[in-house]
Amino acid sequence: MAELIVSANLLTHLYKKRFTVEEATKGTERDFFFYAVPCASSHGWVLFSTVIGEMKHLFLYRPFTNEVIRFPGLEMGFSNNASFYLNPTSSDCMADESFYCSLSNGKLGAFNIKQQEWKLLWNLQSELSPLVNNSYMFAFNGDLIWVVAIGATYHVLYGGKNFITWYGNRPQLVVTEPEQIKEILNNKDGSYPKTKLEGYSKKLLGDGLVTTEGEKWFKLRKLANHAFNGESLKGMIPSMIASAEMMLERWRQHDGKEIEVSQELKILTSEVISRTAFGSSYLEGQNIFDMLVKMAVLISRNGYKIRIPLIGTLAKTSDDVESEKLEQGIRDSFIKMIKKREEKVEMGKLDSYGNDFFGSLLQAYHDTDKTKKITIDDMIDECKTFYVGGHETTTSLLTWTILLLAIHADWQEKLRKEVLELFGKQNPKPDSIGRLKTMSMVVNETLRLYPPVVQITRRINREVRWGKLTLPVNMEAYIPTIAVHHNPDIWGEDAHLFKPQRFSQGVAKATNNNTAAFLPFGLGPRSCVGLNFAITEAKIALSMILQRYKFNLSPNYVHSPTQLLTICPQHGLQIMLHSM
Numbered sequence: 001m002a003e004l005i006v007s008a009n010l011l012t013h014l015y016k017k018r019f020t021v022e023e024a025t026k027g028t029e030r031d032f033f034f035y036a037v038p039c040a041s042s043h044g045w046v047l048f049s050t051v052i053g054e055m056k057h058l059f060l061y062r063p064f065t066n067e068v069i070r071f072p073g074l075e076m077g078f079s080n081n082a083s084f085y086l087n088p089t090s091s092d093c094m095a096d097e098s099f100y101c102s103l104s105n106g107k108l109g110a111f112n113i114k115q116q117e118w119k120l121l122w123n124l125q126s127e128l129s130p131l132v133n134n135s136y137m138f139a140f141n142g143d144l145i146w147v148v149a150i151g152a153t154y155h156v157l158y159g160g161k162n163f164i165t166w167y168g169n170r171p172q173l174v175v176t177e178p179e180q181i182k183e184i185l186n187n188k189d190g191s192y193p194k195t196k197l198e199g200y201s202k203k204l205l206g207d208g209l210v211t212t213e214g215e216k217w218f219k220l221r222k223l224a225n226h227a228f229n230g231e232s233l234k235g236m237i238p239s240m241i242a243s244a245e246m247m248l249e250r251w252r253q254h255d256g257k258e259i260e261v262s263q264e265l266k267i268l269t270s271e272v273i274s275r276t277a278f279g280s281s282y283l284e285g286q287n288i289f290d291m292l293v294k295m296a297v298l299i300s301r302n303g304y305k306i307r308i309p310l311i312g313t314l315a316k317t318s319d320d321v322e323s324e325k326l327e328q329g330i331r332d333s334f335i336k337m338i339k340k341r342e343e344k345v346e347m348g349k350l351d352s353y354g355n356d357f358f359g360s361l362l363q364a365y366h367d368t369d370k371t372k373k374i375t376i377d378d379m380i381d382e383c384k385t386f387y388v389g390g391h392e393t394t395t396s397l398l399t400w401t402i403l404l405l406a407i408h409a410d411w412q413e414k415l416r417k418e419v420l421e422l423f424g425k426q427n428p429k430p431d432s433i434g435r436l437k438t439m440s441m442v443v444n445e446t447l448r449l450y451p452p453v454v455q456i457t458r459r460i461n462r463e464v465r466w467g468k469l470t471l472p473v474n475m476e477a478y479i480p481t482i483a484v485h486h487n488p489d490i491w492g493e494d495a496h497l498f499k500p501q502r503f504s505q506g507v508a509k510a511t512n513n514n515t516a517a518f519l520p521f522g523l524g525p526r527s528c529v530g531l532n533f534a535i536t537e538a539k540i541a542l543s544m545i546l547q548r549y550k551f552n553l554s555p556n557y558v559h560s561p562t563q564l565l566t567i568c569p570q571h572g573l574q575i576m577l578h579s580m
């Protein structure tokens with residue numbers, strides 16, 4: 001019998017209460033995953049879902065009255081991937097006790113629980129929208145209702161710029177006002193540190209550069225800055241070109257045919273980070289990449305699961321067991337890599353630990369100066385950070401750029417012309433990469449529409465006053481980059497359209513000097529250390545593809561952006577390749 005334990009921090013009155021949902025679930029036995037918005041004003045309804053085979057089944061349950069509604073979501077064209085939210089407010093625009101739902105094809109609906117009827121609120125089908133499947137809708141009490149359905153459907157139903165929402169049992173302040181975004185991200189006195197990673201995310205990234213603070217951050221940032229910028233970056237260009245050549249060699253057999261390009265780009269970016277930072281290759285590090293991807297899947301699968309304190313630690317789920325195995329496997333693989341390089345130095349095959357990032361980490365690990373020294377755990381966490389950060393994000397950028405160029409043939413042609421004028425059929429020249437102006441516009445517009453990192457979070461470390469608001473210590477600040485990038489107040493009514501010409505005079509002009517309006521790489525001291533690396537890699541790969549192929553979207557492509565660490569196409573990106 002399936003048993004549902006409702007956690008508590010959600011609805012206090014249900015705390016520790018166990019109840020069976022046999023009648024609601026009719027023989028469904030698999031994994032219950034339930035997700036409820038913790039608002040008293042949600043009229044006591046709890047939303048929960050279970051996955052049977054490929055289908056998600058949803059139920060609304062009201063413990064006081066024991067009512068159960070099997071959710072008729074799919075009838076309205078809401079796919080299995082739709083996101084569902086119980087709205088804690090009532091308003092005249094949406095029926096009382098509404099239950100909202102959004103979907104990757106740009107539909108937004110409200111389900112009236114009382115009348116058990118759907119109302120289509122919004123149907124945005126004109127453009128492929130970057131709405132992510134697990135799109136967010138946020139609500140604030142009273143007459144402020146915001147809907148931030150990720151991406152093109154970002155929309156304000158009623159005013160209000162910053163508002164509170166809940167992520168499981170954690171309150172989050174959603175910040176979309178540029179001034180406050182700047183205050184948070186530019187802060188240097190420790191008022192808004194990084195949020196601490198927990199659970200599977202911690203196993204994935206450890207306490208590396210992305211999450212750590214203080215002196216350790218300073219030490220690691222210095223190492224990374226040196227490894228990924230300036231002369232070091234220039235030295236990596238031949239490896240980037242060689243990796244792209246390997247990919248294009250594989251593409252030969254797809255000439256005139258369809259190719260699933262996102263997997264190809266993933267191999268490319270994995271190859272690039274392996275070669276440039278770790279002196280290795282994709283194949284050599286493939287098992288590490290595979291294990292990291294498996295861990296990312298666990299994170300996304302468990303993102304909204306609510307753990308009941310004690311019980312959660314005593315009773316391990318199968319995902320817990322798998323994540324522990326993966327963590328150990330990843331650690332063992334990195335230790336092997338470290339030993340291999342150390343042995344080469346000990347046997348005199350290498351006269352130093354090497355000039356790549358891995359080499360400088362090893363150097364720091366062996367350093368006798370305490371101010372520079374890092375531990376073996378620091379080193380492993382840093383390797384994980386760069387294996388993940390170094391390729392997932394750039395894959396996302398390249399994939400969406402290819403999608404947009406496949407749809408917008410005019411921009412594809414403009415880019416090709418620019419590339420051919422600068423490089424002819426030769427490989428990109430390091431000194432000319434910066435002159436790819438049209439490509440910069442297209443890359444920026446892609447990063448605006450589909451920012452690989454859709455949100456940035458910080459913890460509020462001291463009581464802060466913002467106007468009338470007093471923000472308590474330990475609340476999370478959540479900056480929805482993707483929502484800021486689609487805000488019509490900043491970008492105009494055509495915010496959801498692909499218009500690279502916005503960036504024709506640079507980012508400053510496109511944003512009216514509003515540095516917090518365009519945040520693909522973050523802002524302030526914790527902004528992306530791999531920005532130049534990623535952009536250089538993306539421009540090289542795009543140039544080399546455009547030199548050889550024309551491409552258009554395959555009819556087999558299904559638009560369904562989804563979030564797996566970064567935004568990626570759930571069913572891949574299929575394009576038709578035509579050699580030049």
Ligand code: HEM
Nearest residue numbers: 209210389390393394397453520521522526528529530534
């Ligand atoms: C298109 C590609 C990329 C995008 C969109 C991107 C995005 C971001 C963003 C938004 C942040 C800031 C997060 C925050 O403030 O909480 C960040 C930080 C970071 N990124 Fe990237 N990134 C990309 C590529 C890369 C690459 C290629 C690497 C490594 C080679 C990398 C390594 C890092 C690291 C280590 C940090 C943390 C920096 C710190 O806290 O000091 N990123 N990235």
